[in-house]
Structures are given as structure tokens and as C-alpha cells.
Amino acid sequence: MKLLVMIPAYNEAENIEHVVDGLTERYPQYDYVVINDGSTDDTRKICALRNYNFLDLPVNTGLSGAIKSGMRYANYYGYDYVVQLDGDGQHDPSYISDLFQEMEQTGADIVIGSRFKDEPKPLNFRMIGSQILTAAIWITTKGKYIGDVTSGMRLFNKKMIKRFGYDIHYSPEPDTLAYLLNCGVRITEVQVKMHERAAGVSYLDFKSSVWYMLKMLFSILLFQWFRKRVKG
Amino acid sequence: MSTNLRVLLLFAALLTAGWILYKIRKLKVKMEDAIYWVVFAGILCVMGLCPEVTYWLSGWIGIMSPANFIFLVIIFLLLEKIFTLSILVSQLEEKVTVLSAEVALRNHSAEERLKKLEKENEEKRKEE
Numbered sequence: 001m002k003l004l005v006m007i008p009a010y011n012e013a014e015n016i017e018h019v020v021d022g023l024t025e026r027y028p029q030y031d032y033v034v035i036n037d038g039s040t041d042d043t044r045k046i047c048a049l050r051n052y053n054f055l056d057l058p059v060n061t062g063l064s065g066a067i068k069s070g071m072r073y074a075n076y077y078g079y080d081y082v083v084q085l086d087g088d089g090q091h092d093p094s095y096i097s098d099l100f101q102e103m104e105q106t107g108a109d110i111v112i113g114s115r116f117k118d119e120p121k122p123l124n125f126r127m128i129g130s131q132i133l134t135a136a137i138w139i140t141t142k143g144k145y146i147g148d149v150t151s152g153m154r155l156f157n158k159k160m161i162k163r164f165g166y167d168i169h170y171s172p173e174p175d176t177l178a179y180l181l182n183c184g185v186r187i188t189e190v191q192v193k194m195h196e197r198a199a200g201v202s203y204l205d206f207k208s209s210v211w212y213m214l215k216m217l218f219s220i221l222l223f224q225w226f227r228k229r230v231k232g
Numbered sequence: 233m234s235t236n237l238r239v240l241l242l243f244a245a246l247l248t249a250g251w252i253l254y255k256i257r258k259l260k261v262k263m264e265d266a267i268y269w270v271v272f273a274g275i276l277c278v279m280g281l282c283p284e285v286t287y288w289l290s291g292w293i294g295i296m297s298p299a300n301f302i303f304l305v306i307i308f309l310l311l312e313k314i315f316t317l318s319i320l321v322s323q324l325e326e327k328v329t330v331l332s333a334e335v336a337l338r339n340h341s342a343e344e345r346l347k348k349l350e351k352e353n354e355e356k357r358k359e360e
Contacts, residue, residue, distance in 0.1 A: 058334030059327045168259045175263070215264045222270065223263045226253040 004079040005032040005096070006070035008063060009087030013042040019089045020052055027093050033073055034087070037066040064171040071156075071165035083155045084172070091153045095192045099155040102190045109160050109232060110180070112146065113153030114189035121147070129213055133174045136220045141181040147189060149174035159232075160185075169227060175219035182224065185232035233283045233298050241280030241302070249273035272309055279305070 005023060009016050016034065023032055033053050036043050038060035047054040055069055067084065074082045083099060085091045091113065099111045121127045133149045154172070156164065164170045169179075181187060252269040255261040279286050279302055290301035 058338075059330050169256075169263060214267065218267050218270070219263045223253070223256055223266065226257050228257055 001081065002079045003030055003081040003083065003096075003100070004070075004074045004077075005030045005093070006067070006074070006082050006084050007032060007034045007087050008037060008066035008070065008084070009034055009039065009043055010037040010060065010063075010066070011039045011041045011043060012087040013039070013046055015089045016043055016046055016052075016087055017050065019085070019087055020050070022089075023085070023093045027096070030093075030096065031079070033070060035066045035070050035073075037061060037063075064173070067172045068165055068170075071161050074161050075165050079161065080158050081155060082161055084152060086152045090194045090196070092193070092195065095153070095190070096155070098190050098192070099153075102188055103155055103157065106186065106188050108186040108188040109157050110177075110185065110187045111155040112148060112151050112187065112189045113155075113192040113194075114146075114148035114151055115192065115194055116147035117189040117191040119191065126209070129209065132213070133216055133220070136217060137174060137178045137181070140178055140220055140224065144181050144187075146174075146177060146187065149177060153192065153194070163230070173216060173219075175216050175224065178220045179224045179227060180232065183229050183232045233286060237299060237302075238280045238283065241276050245273040245276035245280065248276070268313065275305065275309070 007016075007019060007023075012019075020032065020034060023030065031053075033055055034047055035055045036047060036057060038057050040060075044054075044056055046052075047056070055073060057066065057069060061069075070084070071082065081100070081103075083096050085093060095113050099113055102108065103111045116130075121131060130148070130150055134146060137146055137149065138144065150173075152172075164172070170176050177187060248269055252261065252266045252273075256263060256266055283298065286298045286301060290296075290298045293301065295301045295304070
């Protein structure tokens, strides 16, 4: 079995060393690839100097572009599983084995490292948005529950690698989860703890979150009914 | 507002929505780009279904004929689309420029490294 740890990084010069060194020192058995998504800071320089294994995208393509590159990398080199860890150090690689165990036990196609599987969501602006998306998925999939819809820590199997790498609509976002659930793809969650990001700013800033919610709700409530269903 | 105009509006709304949803199905357009056209179809639909709204709004602005108001709304919506598209094209052009510069640069550096390696190999062979 071949597992790839994919680390999308956009302007993560302050965090990337900590993340990659933490992974390679404690878990040398995993292959990894950093995807530098056209960063304008020193992310590329650091990756090159430290001899990290990295894909260097010349222009910024956004998170879904970075994920697509990573998935194509995994497909090209014949990996069976891909786990996504964010480049900001929020995700602890010690949970990778938990995610993998869950996938083997349940036969799931996607396993999400979830902050809210067993624990309740805190009440703040961002979490209200998250709960709305959870509800939208719950309604459109006849009662399937995903607690942490926006979690960036996910394990994919080979079937999902192909789909995420080659389909225009497969963004690494909650709307894809809703669509996949309706295709009969199995998605489960594992409770994890996440760190606060060490430095820098998140991919999703507050300004764009209204547009983000609009996109997701349109996609989950309307567009997914017009997409071709590829059976899981 | 004549019934014919209302029917025409509804027909246009249906066609727009149907076409863009078909394009989504055929993987030809990103879903986020389709939102605009669905909203556009929705506005045409509202103007066709509830002429009272159109009458009230055109009266409020001071346009005699609601048909003119409908033209105005459509022109406004299309202008907005042209505006955002124009910005997008600029950004894409810039991206292509950067992309080709980077591809050329990286090719160059890879070729330089290859030449250097070949030279070193040749020198080694001569020494032997």
C-alpha cells in the first residue's frame, strides 16, 4: 500500500518548515509532497533549500487547484491513498493512522478528520456557517450527517484520487461531499484535535466567506441535482 | 405589459437556466460561474410572473413603459457581467504572462543544469 501526504501551501513560509520537519522526523514511513500554490513569500525558497519534495505551481490557482495538482501527482506515481494536511500546521500527523484504520474498518472512500464528530461545535460566526452547510448536506442526502464539513484533513482512496484529479466540479469543499454521498460514496469521520494555526492568515478570510456560503448553498441545494451521478 | 412580452420573458428565463444547467452537466462550466445566470433567469422570471412588481418599480423610477424598465434591468445586468469579465480577462492575461515566463525560466535552468552535467561527464571520461 502506498500512502501520500499532500500538503497544500500558499504563503506558509513561517509554518512550512515546522510542518514538514514534524512529519518527516516523526513519521519517515510516509511519502509526502508539498504543493506550493504560487506563493509570493519565501515558501518556494525554503522548500528548495531544505530539499523538500515539492510541486511548485508558477501561479496561484487557489486551494482546489492545489488539491487537483496533488491528486494528479498521486495518480501519476501510482499512490493508493492520499491524505491532505494543511500547510499551516493545524493538523497533527499522528492522526493519519487513525484515519487509515477507520478507512480499512469501514471501507469508506473518504475519511474526514473531524473536530466535531463527538464534540459540539462552539458558537461563533464561522461555526454557524459550518452548521448551515451540515444542515444543507443533511437535508439533501436524506439524513447523512457530517459534522466538520470544512475540515482540510481528509484521507482519500484510489477511486477518489482519480475523480478529484480529473473532474471540473470536484472542489475540496462541502458541496462535493453532498454530491458524493448522493452517488453512494461512503464518507466517515474520525474525531481529531486541531491546533490553532501557528502564523500567517487562513486561505478563507472573512471577506470572502459570504461568497463562499453562496457558492456552497447554490451548489448543494440546486446544481448537484443536475450533475451526472457517477455511482460510488 | 402584454401577455406576449411576459411569455417571452418566461421563455428566455427557462432557456437561460436550462442551458447553463446543461453545461454544468456536461462539465463545461464551473458551478460558481453558473450562479450569475441562474440569478439572471430568476430576475427575468419574476418580471414575467409578477408584472405588478415591474409596474411599481418603473413607476418609482419614473419610466412610463414597463417594457423600457425591463430593457434597463437587462442592460444593467449585462453591463455588470461585461465589467467583471473584463477584469477577469485582465487577470487571466497576467497569469498567462507569468506562466509563460516561469515555464521559460524553469526550462532554461533545467537545460543549464543538464549542460553542466554533460560537461562534467565529458571531463571525467577524458581523465580516464
